[in-house]
Amino acid sequence: MKHRSLSDRAFWGAGTILVVAYALVPIGWIVSLSLKPTANVADHKFLPSGATFANYRTIFKDPQFPAALRNSLGIALIATVLAVALAMFAAYAIVRLDFPGKTAVLSGALAIAMFPQVAIIGPLFNMWRSLHLFDTWPGLIIPYMTFTLPLAIWTLSAFFREIPWDLDKAARVDGATPFQAFRRVIAPLAAPGVFTSAILVFIFAWNDFLFATSLTSTNRARTVPAAIAFFTGASQFDFPTGQIAAASVVVTVPIILMVLIFQRRIVAGLTSGAVKG
Amino acid sequence: MAEIILDKVTKRYADGTEAVHEADFTIGDGEFFILVGPSGCGKSTLLNMIVGLEDITEGRLLVDGKEINDVDPKDRNMAMVFQSYAIYPHMTVRENMEFPLRLKKTPDAEVKKRVDDAAQLLELEELLDRKPANLSGGQRQRVAMGRAIVREPVAFLMDEPLSNLDAKLRVQMRTAIAKLQQDLGTTTVYVTHDQTEAMTLGDRVAVMRKGHFQQVGTPRELYNTPANLFVAGFIGSPAMNLLPARIEGEQLHLPMVSFPLPDEVKERLGARRPERLVAGIRPEHLEDASLVSDEQRDQGATFSTTVEIIEWMGAELYVHFSVESEDRLDELDEIAGDIGRVELGRRHGLPVVGRLDAASDVVEGKEAKLWLDVHTLHLFDPSTGENVQNPAESHPGDAEREPGSGRAAVAAGS
Ligand SMILES: Nc1ncnc2c1ncn2[C@@H]1O[C@H](COP(=O)(O)OP(=O)(O)OP(=O)(O)O)[C@@H](O)[C@H]1O
Ligand SMILES: [Mg+2]
Numbered sequence: 093m094k095h096r097s098l099s100d101r102a103f104w105g106a107g108t109i110l111v112v113a114y115a116l117v118p119i120g121w122i123v124s125l126s127l128k129p130t131a132n133v134a135d136h137k138f139l140p141s142g143a144t145f146a147n148y149r150t151i152f153k154d155p156q157f158p159a160a161l162r163n164s165l166g167i168a169l170i171a172t173v174l175a176v177a178l179a180m181f182a183a184y185a186i187v188r189l190d191f192p193g194k195t196a197v198l199s200g201a202l203a204i205a206m207f208p209q210v211a212i213i214g215p216l217f218n219m220w221r222s223l224h225l226f227d228t229w230p231g232l233i234i235p236y237m238t239f240t241l242p243l244a245i246w247t248l249s250a251f252f253r254e255i256p257w258d259l260d261k262a263a264r265v266d267g268a269t270p271f272q273a274f275r276r277v278i279a280p281l282a283a284p285g286v287f288t289s290a291i292l293v294f295i296f297a298w299n300d301f302l303f304a305t306s307l308t309s310t311n312r313a314r315t316v317p318a319a320i321a322f323f324t325g326a327s328q329f330d331f332p333t334g335q336i337a338a339a340s341v342v343v344t345v346p347i348i349l350m351v352l353i354f355q356r357r358i359v360a361g362l363t364s365g366a367v368k369g
Numbered sequence: 370m371a372e373i374i375l376d377k378v379t380k381r382y383a384d385g386t387e388a389v390h391e392a393d394f395t396i397g398d399g400e401f402f403i404l405v406g407p408s409g410c411g412k413s414t415l416l417n418m419i420v421g422l423e424d425i426t427e428g429r430l431l432v433d434g435k436e437i438n439d440v441d442p443k444d445r446n447m448a449m450v451f452q453s454y455a456i457y458p459h460m461t462v463r464e465n466m467e468f469p470l471r472l473k474k475t476p477d478a479e480v481k482k483r484v485d486d487a488a489q490l491l492e493l494e495e496l497l498d499r500k501p502a503n504l505s506g507g508q509r510q511r512v513a514m515g516r517a518i519v520r521e522p523v524a525f526l527m528d529e530p531l532s533n534l535d536a537k538l539r540v541q542m543r544t545a546i547a548k549l550q551q552d553l554g555t556t557t558v559y560v561t562h563d564q565t566e567a568m569t570l571g572d573r574v575a576v577m578r579k580g581h582f583q584q585v586g587t588p589r590e591l592y593n594t595p596a597n598l599f600v601a602g603f604i605g606s607p608a609m610n611l612l613p614a615r616i617e618g619e620q621l622h623l624p625m626v627s628f629p630l631p632d633e634v635k636e637r638l639g640a641r642r643p644e645r646l647v648a649g650i651r652p653e654h655l656e657d658a659s660l661v662s663d664e665q666r667d668q669g670a671t672f673s674t675t676v677e678i679i680e681w682m683g684a685e686l687y688v689h690f691s692v693e694s695e696d697r698l699d700e701l702d703e704i705a706g707d708i709g710r711v712e713l714g715r716r717h718g719l720p721v722v723g724r725l726d727a728a729s730d731v732v733e734g735k736e737a738k739l740w741l742d743v744h745t746l747h748l749f750d751p752s753t754g755e756n757v758q759n760p761a762e763s764h765p766g767d768a769e770r771e772p773g774s775g776r777a778a779v780a781a782g783s
Binding site: 264266 | 445459
């Protein structure tokens with residue numbers, strides 16, 4: 093493996109460049125668009141001539157965008173915390189306890205994850221209106237949790253299954269209550285799973301457009317993806333391409349930060365050394 | 370420190386498996402008590418019931434006179450060493466050992482002192498800041514021990530703590546555990562499926578088979594007066610030779626030799642004269658006939674056989690030969706499977722091992738004259754497996770404990 097042939101190296105090198113370019117060029121394009129003055133948006137150039145932060149200034153001056161950013165952050169974070177906390181308990185119970193209907197719970201969860209979300213939008217709209225959940229934070233948090241819980245439960249049960257049961261037992265014998273054993277021994281060991289599912293839930297909630305447009309109507313709960321659709325240009329003949337691009341760049345930043353922070357935690361082999369090696 | 374009383378403790382799992390049947394004995398204060406038996410016989414289940422990780426289906430468990438059937442494991446103050454060690458991988462060695470003390474909210478100074486003391490005792494001082502992933506198997510084993518001893522528990526429960534170590538380390542740790550237990554004087558229940566470990570470590574040993582207790586006694590008692598065929602075949606290395614036997618009149622017929630029933634055997638048999646029997650012969654009760662005195666020779670039985678294999682052990686010789694027998698003992702098959710000695714079920718050529726003095730000049734493949742000490746013969750009823758010579762009342766149960774007798778066997782057994 094040490095002396096890979098030249099053609100081998102060329103193949104992998106070219107492949108890597110291709111994949112990276114495929115992923116990064118659109119992002120670069122959006123960044124470039126966001127920096128172009130409105131007049132130059134359609135100039136078909138990759139590098140903006142006369143870069144300006146005018147678009148960024150515009151979107152933050154409009155009260156709509158900062159409100160949407162606040163909503164997005166709040167709703168996504170709350171949905172993530174709730175979904176992951178619930179999923180942890182559910183997954184732990186599923187892995188450690190033998191109760192009737194265990195497989196039913198798991199396959200039910202999977203069915204929810206695969207359910208076409210667009211099919212419930214209509215009924216949900218009506219229900220939320222009569223329950224006064226329409227255009228509120230909980231109105232979005234609930235569907236986000238519902239649709240991400242299954243994935244979180246599956247991810248976490250895979251991680252819990254890897255943790256030797258003897259560790260729970262050892263903690264119990266060492267004087268821990270069941271909850272202490274969970275909190276001080278099992279949860280820390282499942283941390284990679286917790287962060288993995290947290291990222292997944294967060295990204296789902298952050299990126300969602302469907303629920304956000306259908307279940308909100310004002311700045312009270314409208315999130316960024318929905319808000320962007322409501323951007324208007326400087327005049328009604330002006331399409332706000334530059335501002336949309338700027339908003340897109342802004343909403344991408346938290347996701348990147350989130351992944352960068354947590355990916356260091358998602359290290360495999362955290363449980364190595366627990367049992368005989 | 371505590372006395373643990375098991376009063377007909379039974380475990381039935383939800384699927385109906387009876388994993389432990391009426392465990393009924395007392396583990397004395399400070400005693401080193403061993404549970405031994407083949408895989409799946411219910412040793413771990415019993416241990417888990419004592420520590421509280423499994424519910425007791427029937428019977429009572431008392432510690433120092435108080436029933437603790439329904440006491441939560443965290444309140445029993447017992448320390449357990451798992452076969453897998455189960456040390457917490459996200460904590461350093463020090464944190465692992467501190468864990469039980471922190472849960473009890475022990476003051477910091479006290480925690481530090483106890484951990485340092487335990488680390489010194491187990492030679493873990495240099496490793497205190499390491500994570501378990503960076504430790505060897507033996508070191509992890511010691512960390513698990515350390516976590517148990519810092520607590521000063523009422524009892525240590527150990528579930529095959531040495532079975533994941535290599536042979537050399539196992540012997541080393543065995544001695545270390547024996548010494549540690551002696552120094553601390555803490556009641557210890559130790560599970561193993563290795564009869565050598567059981568014999569060398571235990572003050573008393575309980576032999577289990579399929580959830581049933583076969584015999585509870587000192588290693589000496591188990592070795593010298595096995596209650597039944599299972600114990601006889603399980604305890605001892607090399608294992609006891611088990612051969613079909615018949616009594617005709619006053620004569621005892623073994624496959625290779627016949628001789629008049631010795632007086633003490635007759636006495637112990639009393640009026641009983643079962644027709645078919647299983648004779649148990651310890652390897653050391655065979656000897657090269659030329660090495661025993663004339664007087665002794667007359668008291669035993671001498672026979673000729675062809676030696677198949679000789680293993681020279683330095684101080685002694687193991688000779689292997691086989692005998693033919695028309696009597697087939699189906700009953701042996703089952704036991705053979707249980708104790709992993711398939712050869713007992715063989716139809717032809719029952720293998721026999723003798724442990725001779727190294728001075729013997731027997732030669733492989735040649736005829737040899739061997740002598741059998743008939744006075745030490747064990748006789749078993751094949752249908753029940755019971756040792757027919759044992760006085761009827763010495764049954765599995767509470768044998769009087771002889772402190773220290775287990776230790777005496779350490780040198781002999783290993
Ligand atoms: N949860 C359970 N449900 C049903 N049966 C069980 C359960 N746990 C164990 N058993 C059965 O109970 C019996 C005793 O098991 P146990 O683990 O106590 O054996 P062991 O003597 O410790 O064996 P080993 O030496 O292999 O560890 C076995 O036959 C096992 O299959
Ligand atoms: Mg076991």
